[in-house]
Amino acid sequence: MALKADPFDYGIEPERVGPPLDTVLPGKGDLVMFEAGRMHGVREVRAGCRTSAAASSGFARSPTRC
Numbered sequence: 694m695a696l697k698a699d700p701f702d703y704g705i706e707p708e709r710v711g712p713p714l715d716t717v718l719p720g721k722g723d724l725v726m727f728e729a730g731r732m733h734g735v736r737e738v739r740a741g742c743r744t745s746a747a748a749s750s751g752f753a754r755s756p757t758r759c
Contacts, residue, residue: 705732 710732719725727733729747 713734717725717727735743
């Protein structure tokens with residue numbers, strides 16, 4: 694598998710995607726959860742560090758009604 698020449702090129706033309714629908718500015722200690730299957734992006738951290746984690750969860754209906 695070959696690496697891409699530009700690691701920030703996702704093969705998507707920004708003008709076709711349009712501007713973000715929303716922007717989140719988390720503060721220290723905040724947890725931000727979102728549907729990662731939807732297009733998203735993060736800005737470069739210029740000072741300090743960014744900590745991130747990924748997880749997967751699912752919800753299923755109970756086979757019996759309450």
